[in-house]
Amino acid sequence: METAVNSDSTMFLIICSALVLFMTPGLAFFYGGLVRASSVVSMMMMSFGSLGLIGVMWVIFGYAMSFGNAGTGDFIGWDGVFGIDLNKMFLGDVTKLALAGDGSAMAFAGFQGTFAIITVALISGAIADRAKFGSWMIYAAIWAALVYFPVASWIFNFTVKDGKVIDGGWLVHNVGVLDFAGGTVVEIASGASALALSLVVGKRFGFMKGMHAPHSIPLVLIGAGILWFGWFGFNAGSELIADGTAAIAFLNTLVAGVGGLLAWALYERIAVGKATAVGAASGAVAGMVAITPSCAYLDPIWALVLGLVVGVVCGLAIELKWVLGFDDSLDVVGIHLVAGLIGTLYIGLFGRGVGLFLGFGPEQLGKQAIGALSVGVYAFVMSYAIGWALQKTIGFRIASTDEIAGVDNVVHGESAYSESDPRWSWGRNDR
Numbered sequence: 001m002e003t004a005v006n007s008d009s010t011m012f013l014i015i016c017s018a019l020v021l022f023m024t025p026g027l028a029f030f031y032g033g034l035v036r037a038s039s040v041v042s043m044m045m046m047s048f049g050s051l052g053l054i055g056v057m058w059v060i061f062g063y064a065m066s067f068g069n070a071g072t073g074d075f076i077g078w079d080g081v082f083g084i085d086l087n088k089m090f091l092g093d094v095t096k097l098a099l100a101g102d103g104s105a106m107a108f109a110g111f112q113g114t115f116a117i118i119t120v121a122l123i124s125g126a127i128a129d130r131a132k133f134g135s136w137m138i139y140a141a142i143w144a145a146l147v148y149f150p151v152a153s154w155i156f157n158f159t160v161k162d163g164k165v166i167d168g169g170w171l172v173h174n175v176g177v178l179d180f181a182g183g184t185v186v187e188i189a190s191g192a193s194a195l196a197l198s199l200v201v202g203k204r205f206g207f208m209k210g211m212h213a214p215h216s217i218p219l220v221l222i223g224a225g226i227l228w229f230g231w232f233g234f235n236a237g238s239e240l241i242a243d244g245t246a247a248i249a250f251l252n253t254l255v256a257g258v259g260g261l262l263a264w265a266l267y268e269r270i271a272v273g274k275a276t277a278v279g280a281a282s283g284a285v286a287g288m289v290a291i292t293p294s295c296a297y298l299d300p301i302w303a304l305v306l307g308l309v310v311g312v313v314c315g316l317a318i319e320l321k322w323v324l325g326f327d328d329s330l331d332v333v334g335i336h337l338v339a340g341l342i343g344t345l346y347i348g349l350f351g352r353g354v355g356l357f358l359g360f361g362p363e364q365l366g367k368q369a370i371g372a373l374s375v376g377v378y379a380f381v382m383s384y385a386i387g388w389a390l391q392k393t394i395g396f397r398i399a400s401t402d403e404i405a406g407v408d409n410v411v412h413g414e415s416a417y418s419e420s421d422p423r424w425s426w427g428r429n430d431r
Contacts, residue, residue: 007102009241013111019233020114024051024121026230030223030285031125032416034278034330037215038406039129040416046124049137054120054144058113065149066112067157104240111237112156116148119186123383125330126194127201127396129212130403133411135396139197139386147189147382151375155185177371178351178364180249181238183293183344184375191337192376193383194328200387201397203327205404217277224281228257231288235295249295252303253288256295259307260287260314267315279315286314286335290343294351302350310339337376344372 028047035043054062120140127136154171171177177184204211214220235253239246264283265275287307291298298306318334321327328334348365349357356362390396397403402410409415 007104010103010107012242012246013104013107013237013240016233016237017107017111017114019230020111020118020237021051021230023114023227023230023234024048024118026223026226027118027121028223029219030227030281031128031330033216033219033221033223034125034214035128036212036406037417038408038415040215040408041412041414042131042133042407043124043128045133045412046131046136047121049133050121050124050140051117053137053140054117055113057141057144058116062116062144062149063109063113065145066116066152067109108240111240112152115182115186115234116144116152119148119182119190120144122186122190122332122336123194123197125332126198126328128329129204129407130201130329130397131407132394132396132398135390135394138394139390139396142386143193143383146386147193147379148185151185151189151378154375155179155182155371171371171374175370175374176364176367178297178347178354178368179293179344179371180296181235181292183289183340184371187289187292187336187340188344188372188376189379191333191335191340192380194332195326195337196380196384197387198326198328198333200384200391201327203325204329205400207327209322214278220278220281224284228284228288231257231292235288235292239296245296248300251300252291252295252298255300255303256287256291256307256310257284258287259304260284260290260311261307263287263308263311264315265311267312271315282318282331282335283311283315286310286339289336289339290346292340293344294347297347297351297354299352302346305350306343306346310342313342314338341372341376344368 024047028044031047032040032044120143123140123143124131124136154169155177157169158172171184172179179185231253232250236242236246236250239249261280261284264286265280268279269275287310290306290310291303294306295303314335317338318331320334321331326333345365345368347354348362348368349355351364352358354360354364356365387396398407398410406415
C-alpha cells in the first residue's frame with residue numbers, strides 16, 4: 001500500500017483505541033469472575049454482545065448523532081433527516097478525510113466508538129444472574145441511541161481555539177463543565193442507568209448479604225488488570241496527542257488506581273479483619289473511575305488523595321444496596337456512579353486553576369454539580385423508562401426456576417466449565 005500513516009497523533013490514537021477496546025473483554029473477565037459459576041457465560045456474553053451491537057450502531061449512525069453538526073453549539077448535536085447528519089452516515093465524510101489527510105479524523109471516530117461500547121457493557125453488571133440476553137440487547141440498542149449518543153455530544157462534541165472552548169456540546173460550552181475523559185457520559189450515565197435497571201428488573205431470588213461468593217477470584221484479578229491497562233489509553237488518549245497533558249493524565253491514572261487499591265484493602269482490614277483480593281481490585285477500579293473526568297486537571301498528589309478517598313467511600317457505598325434494598329449485583333452503582341460523582345465534583349475542589357480549596361472560589365464546583373446532576377437524572381429516567389417498557393412487553397427477567405438452575409444453560413445452552421455441562425459427561429463415564 002503506497003499511502004502510509006505519517007502522523008504521530010494518528011498512531012497515538014490508534015494505539016489508545018486498541019487499549020480501550022481491550023477494556024470490554026477485560027470487563028467481561030472482571031464481571032464473569034464475580035458471578036456464580038452457572039452464570040459466567042451469560043455475564044460475559046452481555047459484554048461481548050454490547051461490543052458487537054454498539055460497534056455496528058456506532059458506524060451506521062452513532063458517530064453521526066454524537067459528532068454530527070460539530071461545533072455549532074446545538075443542544076444535542078444532531079443534524080439532517082431524523083436527527084442524523086447524512087454526510088456522516090457510515091462515517092462517509094470521515095473516510096474521505098482519512099484518505100486525503102493523515103487519518104486522524106477516522107482514528108478519532110474509532111477511539112470514540114470504543115468509549116460507547118464499554119459504557120453500555122458497564123450497565124450489565126447491575127442485572128447479573130437474572131436477565132434475558134435478547135432483552136438486554138434490545139435495551140442496549142435503545143439506551144445507546146437515546147442516552148449515550150446524545151450525552152456524548154453534550155460532553156465530547158466541542159471546538160477549541162487558543163485553548164478555549166468556543167462552541168459545541170452544551171454542558172462543556174454553555175455550562176462550563178470540565179470532564180476530560182468521560183466521568184459524566186461514561187461513569188455517571190452508566191451508574192445511574194444501572195441503578196434504574198436494577199430497580200426495574202428486581203432482586204435476585206434469595207437476595208441477602210453474602211448470598212453468592214465470586215466463583216473465580218483469578219478471573220476478577222485478570223479482568224481488573226486488563227481494565228487498568230486499557231484505562232491508560234482511555235484517559236491519556238483523550239488528549240488526542242502525546243503531549244504533557246497526556247502524560248499527566250497517564251500518571252494520575254496510575255496514582256489514583258494504586259491509591260484506591262490500598263485504601264479499599266485497608267478499609268476491609270479494619271472493617272472485617274481481612275483485606276480481600278476482590279476488594280483490592282474493586283478499589284483500583286474505583287480509583288480509575290474517579291480520576292477519569294479529572295485526570296488532566298489535578299496535580300498527582302491530589303490524584304492520590306482522590307484515590308484514597310474513593311477507595312474508602314466506595315467500599316462503604318456498596319453496602320447501601322443491602323440497606324436500601326435494591327439489587328445491584330456487581331456494584332455498578334457503588335463504584336461507577338459514586339466514584340464518577342466524586343471525581344467530577346472533585347475538579348471543583350482541587351482542579352488546577354479552578355479548585356475551591358486552591359483559592360479559586362465555588363464557581364467551578366457549581367458547574368460540575370450541574371453537569372453531574374443533568375447527566376445522572378437524564379440517564380436514570382431514560383433507563384428506567386426503557387427497562388420498564390421491555391419488562392412489561394417481552395420481559396427482561398428470566399423465570400425464577402431458570403435463575404435458580406443457572407442462566408448459562410437456559411439462555412445460551414452452554415456452561416463455562418465442562419464439569420457442569422451434561423454434554424461432556426460421556427467422556428468421563430464411558431471410559
